[in-house]
Amino acid sequence: xxxxxxxxxxxxxxxxxxxxxxxxxxxxxxxxxxxxxxxxxxxxxxxxxxxxxxxxxxxxxxxxxxxxxxxxxxxxxxxxxxxxxxxxxxxxxxxxxxxxxxxxxxxxxxxxxxxxxxxxxxxxxxxxxxxxxxxxxxxxxxxxxxxxxxxxxxxxxxxxxxxxxxxxxxxxxxxxxxxxxxxxxxxxxxxxxxxxxxxxxxxxxxxxxxxxxxxxxxxxxxxxxxxxxxxxxxxxxxxxxxxxxxxxxxxxxxxxxxxxxxxxxxxx
Amino acid sequence: xxxxxxxxxxxxxxxxxxxxxxxxxxxxxxxxxxxxxxxxxxxxxxxxxxxxxxxxxxxxxxxxxxxxxxxxxxxxxxxxxxxxxxxxxxxxxxxxxxxxxxxxxxxxxxxxxxxxxxxxxxxxxxxxxxxxxxxxxxxxxxxxxxxxxxxxxxxxxxxxxxxxxxxxxxxxxxxxxxxxxxxxxxxxxxxxxxxxxxxxxxxxxxxxxxxxxxxxxxxxxxxxxxxxxxxxxxxxxxxxxxxxxxxxxxxxxxxxxxxxxxxxxxxxxxxxxxxxxxxxxxxxxxxxxxxxxxxxxxxxxxxxxxxxxxxxxxxxxxxxxxxxxxxxxxxxxxxxxx
Ligand SMILES: Nc1ncnc2c1ncn2[C@@H]1O[C@H](COP(=O)(O)OP(=O)(O)O)[C@@H](O)[C@H]1O
Ligand SMILES: [Mg+2]
Numbered sequence: 184x185x186x187x188x189x190x191x192x193x194x195x196x197x198x199x200x201x202x203x204x205x206x207x208x209x210x211x212x213x214x215x216x217x218x219x220x221x222x223x224x225x226x227x228x229x230x231x232x233x234x235x236x237x238x239x240x241x242x243x244x245x246x247x248x249x250x251x252x253x254x255x256x257x258x259x260x261x262x263x264x265x266x267x268x269x270x271x272x273x274x275x276x277x278x279x280x281x282x283x284x285x286x287x288x289x290x291x292x293x294x295x296x297x298x299x300x301x302x303x304x305x306x307x308x309x310x311x312x313x314x315x316x317x318x319x320x321x322x323x324x325x326x327x328x329x330x331x332x333x334x335x336x337x338x339x340x341x342x343x344x345x346x347x348x349x350x351x352x353x354x355x356x357x358x359x360x361x362x363x364x365x366x367x368x369x370x371x372x373x374x375x376x377x378x379x380x381x382x383x384x385x386x387x388x389x390x391x392x393x394x395x396x397x398x399x400x401x402x403x404x405x406x407x408x409x410x411x412x413x414x415x416x417x418x419x420x421x422x423x424x425x426x427x428x429x430x431x432x433x434x435x436x437x438x439x440x441x442x443x444x445x446x447x448x449x450x451x
Numbered sequence: 452x453x454x455x456x457x458x459x460x461x462x463x464x465x466x467x468x469x470x471x472x473x474x475x476x477x478x479x480x481x482x483x484x485x486x487x488x489x490x491x492x493x494x495x496x497x498x499x500x501x502x503x504x505x506x507x508x509x510x511x512x513x514x515x516x517x518x519x520x521x522x523x524x525x526x527x528x529x530x531x532x533x534x535x536x537x538x539x540x541x542x543x544x545x546x547x548x549x550x551x552x553x554x555x556x557x558x559x560x561x562x563x564x565x566x567x568x569x570x571x572x573x574x575x576x577x578x579x580x581x582x583x584x585x586x587x588x589x590x591x592x593x594x595x596x597x598x599x600x601x602x603x604x605x606x607x608x609x610x611x612x613x614x615x616x617x618x619x620x621x622x623x624x625x626x627x628x629x630x631x632x633x634x635x636x637x638x639x640x641x642x643x644x645x646x647x648x649x650x651x652x653x654x655x656x657x658x659x660x661x662x663x664x665x666x667x668x669x670x671x672x673x674x675x676x677x678x679x680x681x682x683x684x685x686x687x688x689x690x691x692x693x694x695x696x697x698x699x700x701x702x703x704x705x706x707x708x709x710x711x712x713x714x715x716x717x718x719x720x721x722x723x724x725x726x727x728x729x730x731x732x733x734x735x736x737x738x739x740x741x742x743x744x745x746x747x748x749x750x751x752x753x754x755x756x757x758x759x760x761x762x763x764x765x766x767x768x769x770x771x772x773x774x775x776x777x778x779x780x781x782x783x784x785x786x787x788x789x
Contacts, residue, residue: 271683278680279734281735282733290680293673293688293689294688346688
């Protein structure tokens with residue numbers, strides 16, 4: 184079970200089976216993430232991206248197989264230890280009424296604190312850093328209800344950052360954001376990866392953004408990995424047809440030389 | 452560029468609110484201790500509390516009136532804490548011990564226990580109530596759960612099933628009481644929600660439970676905060692959600708069960724106090740819980756004091772007054788949640 188390559192992989196799955204009740208969503212998943220990279224999961228709605236991401240963060244019970252964190256079985260590790268190494272922002276989180284941004288971000292320190300919530304200097308630093316990275320410092324004292332959708336999303340990202348984990352999982356972090364705030368989040372992910380060596384895994388819908396900001400792409404279809412690899416290798420006309428049912432022109436991005444996708448027709 | 456925002460809910464504000472509530476509770480307690488056929492001036496009550504004054508006044512205040520005030524305060528605080536804990540765990544604003552079968556189950560079990568074993572040791576009653584509380588709660592969960600659905604317990608359904616089950620259990624309790632031998636039956640009417648006739652024995656019955664469970668509920672505040680974020684986020688932050696839920700529910704159910712053996716079912720206290728507390732000090736449980744406890748204590752004591760002074764020599768049960776205030780608020784919440 185402990186293959187040598189797993190020890191180097193932040194998260195891998197082994198014959199992972201995921202189901203809701205009796206309906207199997209992911210029958211048989213084997214994938215391995217690379218350390219220190221930005222990986223994006225793409226695929227049509229309902230293909231199981233969130234389900235897989237939640238399983239990678241031990242938020243879902245597995246029906247078979249397992250997930251390993253640097254070779255250790257994820258479900259057998261103490262949950263609090265996992266929370267110090269891996270942070271996950273689910274899709275569309277909801278906060279209880281009346282919380283301020285700062286109070287929300289402080290939750291990120293929960294796995295680092297003991298039985299009693301003593302606010303140590305390193306906790307304060309982490310919270311201040313998370314707020315500043317997301318540009319939320321000036322909103323710290325606002326109740327979440329008094330924020331725009333984009334600001335609220337950044338507050339949640341700040342909470343995940345305050346966990347100060349080496350692995351960061353983000354489920355559709357750019358949904359509900361306008362274009363410039365989308366870029367802000369993507370650049371933040373890239374910066375955290377470049378400057379701090381964090382392993383970032385995101386579910387993204389915009390294929391061009393996924394290509395531009397990822398080192399690695401995982402394309403999913405019907406609960407299975409259709410392709411995994413570098414963006415320029417994965418994003419092919421065949422993939423666009425098979426996975427998304429699209430016909431597209433593939434141009435070359437003048438900055439990166441990677442493909443730039445212009446869909447022009449549906450195949451189904 | 453941004454308007455400076457001063458937060459509505461701060462620790463300073465919570466301390467102020469708690470201070471005011473504690474002061475009000477103390478003042479009302481002294482007032483209530485002076486109330487009776489022979490009124491005692493506040494100054495004499497105060498002296499008696501500190502061991503001064505004449506022995507007759509001391510006996511009147513400490514032995515006859517103090518238990519009733521003590522039971523009011525403790526049971527009010529326990530119902531309020533129970534409601535605050537349950538609303539946090541179930542993430543349902545309509546969760547309250549008297550609305551989800553906990554209180555009614557405890558009441559029925561306590562009634563049956565006292566009638567079946569009149570000679571049982573007094574310490575046994577809270578345990579019987581506890582078992583009944585879990586029974587009532589389990590019944591409501593069983594009936595309101597949408598077994599096929601993914602998203603657990605819809606608030607309004609839980610409340611509706613809870614009210615129906617509570618009404619049914621309450622009716623059975625009345626039936627048992629009606630059929631009981633005269634002397635025994637009337638000794639048990641307190642179980643329908645009043646602190647009338649609360650004596651030292653009843654105070655001693657609930658006191659140990661209160662001393663353990665009220666601090667325990669305060670210790671849960673951080674767990675409740677995290678649970679309140681929902682299952683995914685709580686797990687992501689390293690909380691083992693199911694054990695944490697079970698522990699919190701255990702404390703919430705026990706609080707209500709024990710409170711029932713002191714004053715019966717004081718309607719809607721467990722709903723009103725936490726809601727009012729959240730309006731005053733926000734959603735963080737480290738602030739909401741202590742303020743809820745104080746509000747619950749104050750609410751029940753105020754209801755009882757009012758009930759004694761409205762139509763003397765008749766006594767309006769405290770539970771009746773809290774229900775009169777709570778029911779409209781419950782209806783308002785129902786409309787908002789539906
Ligand atoms: N809580 C749930 N209960 C039952 N089925 C679910 C649940 N959540 C998701 N599904 C199903 O699982 C499949 C994958 O969902 P999801 O992982 O959310 O897809 P994606 O994130 O790729 O849009 C979908 O067919 C969806 O209907
Ligand atoms: Mg999704």
